[in-house]
Amino acid sequence: MKKHNKSLLFSILTISGILFFSSCSSDSSERDAAEATSAMIEGNEKIVAFGHISAMNILNNADYKSIPKVNTILGSVLGNWKRGLEIDKPIYYALEAPFAHDGTPETVYAVINIKNPDSLASIISEMGYALDKDGDISYHQEDDVTFGIRNKLLIIISKPGDYDGKAKMKEAFTLTEGDLSEDKAADIIAQKGDIVSGIDVARLLHTSNTELEKLPADKKDHLNELVEDAYIKTVANFTNGMATVESQNLFSDDLKDELFFKDNNGTTLVSKLGGGNPWMGVAMNLDLRKGESFLSTYLPNAKQRIMADFPGEAKLALMALGENPLSKLFSGQAGVVLKGNPKPEWGMELEYSSYLGLGPKGDILRKIMEDQFSVFGEKKGDTYIMDNIHLKSTPKGIFTSSGNETGGKLNLPSYAKNFGEDSFSLFIAFERIDVKSLELEDAAKVVEILQYVTIHADRDGSKMVIAAKKKNVNILKQVTDFYANQIMEKMDAMGV
Incomplete structure (x- = not known):
């Protein structure tokens, strides 16, 4: 009896193992878009950027159905595609390096879940496309775009220039079956x-910078570790009322420590920017010594390109300073705030205050600035005055500064209370500006609906907030309504 039990147990385990492994191998060709993209990323080391877009969520938040003509066209198209694709789910993408000078990736992949293969094939046929077959893959190439269908997946490939769409599509589907x-x-997927x-x-570093191959082995190894x-x-x-774009630097502390971040600076920079009620500000607190050393060690050509953009006199000064000239010339701390009327009238300049921190060799830059101002301005004490601009040079x-609001403390908006503390920060207080008086181009007039924009960046990442004046309506709908009203007003004015 025991012998039979052992045989039965062995048989069950064997059959279970066979079923398990066979199901794993078949499942890999039945993956959804998220898993397929995950496998493509793992199997293709040229993919440097990836993610997904919730297109229907964005369209619904924009309330496209409330725009009659848009809804008539877009609603019909979306309704058609909904028969074949799961467009309510995210569309996944992956970008292949290297990137061209204009930022175009070598290859773009889009991966979408299929709801009904027969309906999708019918839609494609109605569009006038004839599908070719390669095994279990149906595909069609039109110039630089190829789309392919297999089981539950639609893959779209966009690749500039001539390429074999059939081979590229087969390779893409093969990659979707690999390890996740x-x-x-x-976590990102x-x-x-x-x-x-x-x-x-x-x-990204290895596919976009061939100069790394020229590095000594020890430096290359250390960079790879970082x-x-x-x-x-x-x-x-x-x-509702807000758009946020938040980035996280998922780096090791060792990498963060070698970069240019310099955070938690308190009010040291803001206190140097005078007083008044600013409507815009930009501030930087950078560890130039670290940043410059990192570039010199690992990306020397990148550093040379940065310095090439400096004015002639400054460039000569930098060359004379030897190694790490930027950190010798500048402290890494700089800021500017704009105040008063943002629209110059009657020849008046914008009111502003700015500060540029100097390094141990900053006297070189001081002399250049003082020489410029001494020609056209006059000196009162330690300050040069030229028209409405004041310049004070210190070690x-x-x-x-320009304008009257120079003394006292800055009256910052509540949403910009930490301005100047991080490695980089910016705010624009549209609520303090008479935006309509600026006579902006039509495309830019949408800022009339905004209250503010803020950006902060530190060693851990960055965050941008775009806040609308209305807080109870999705910001995409507010933008959509603004442009729709703008178009309707033009049509009314034309008598259409």
């Missing part, structure tokens, strides 16, 4: 959001 991504890449993107820093498993995750969401930094 893990850890950070998997699973991340919720209207728009989600991930960048593999190591892959960027290993380093990602940038960015999530954009559109909610620690150069202060410039």
Whole structure:
């Protein structure tokens, strides 16, 4: 009896194992868009950026159905595609490096879940496309775009120039059957959001910069260790009255420590920017010594390109300073705030205050600035005055200002209370500006609906907030309504 029990148990385990492994092997060709994209990322080391877009969520938030003519056209198209595709789910994408000078990736992949293969084939046929077959893949190539269908997936490939769409599509579907991504890449793929993107820093570095091959072996190895498993995750969401774009630097502390970040600076920079009621501000607190050293060690040509954009006199001064000239000339701290009327009238200039921190060799820059101002302006004490502009030069930094609101403390908006503390910060208080008086181009007039924009960046990431004046309506709908009303007003004026 025991012998029979052992035989039965062995048979059950064997059959279970066979079923398990056979189901795994078949499942790989039945994956959904998320899993398929995950496998493509894992199997193709040229993919440096990836993510997904919740297109229907964005369209619904924009309330496209409330625009009659748009709804008539777009609603019909979407209704048609809904028969064949799961367009209510995210559309996944992956970008292949290297990138062209205009930022175009070598290849773009889009992966979409199929709801009904027969309906999808019918839609494609109605569009006038004839599908070719390669095994179990149906595909069609039109110039630089190829789309392919297999089981539950539609893959769209866009690749500039001539290429074999059939071979490229077969390769893409084969990749979808490989191992899935893990850890950070998997977390990014699973991340919720209207728009989600991930960048593999190591892959980006190695596919976009051939100069790395010229580095000595020890430096190359150390750089590889620093960027290993380093990602940038960015999530954009559109909610009532607000749009947010938040990035996380998923780096090791060792990598963050070698970069230019310099955070938690308190009010040291803001206190140098005078007083008044600013409507815009930009501030930087950078560790130039670290940043310059990183570039010199690993990306020397990039550093040369940066310095090439400096004015002639400054460029000569930098060359004379030897190694790490930027950190010798500048402290890494700089800021400017704009105040008063943003629209110059009757020849008046914008009111502003600015500060440029100087390094231990900053006297070189001071002399250049003082020589310029001494020709056209006059000196009163330690301040040069030229028209309405004041320049004060000190060993620690150069202060410039224009207008009357120079004394006291800055009256910052509540949403900009931490301005100047991080490595980079910016705010624009549209509520303090008479935007309509600026006579902006039609496309830019949408800022009339905004209250403010803020951006902050530090060693851990960055965050941009775009806030509308109305807080109870999705910001995408507000933008849609604005442009729709703008178009209707023009049509009424034309008597259409």
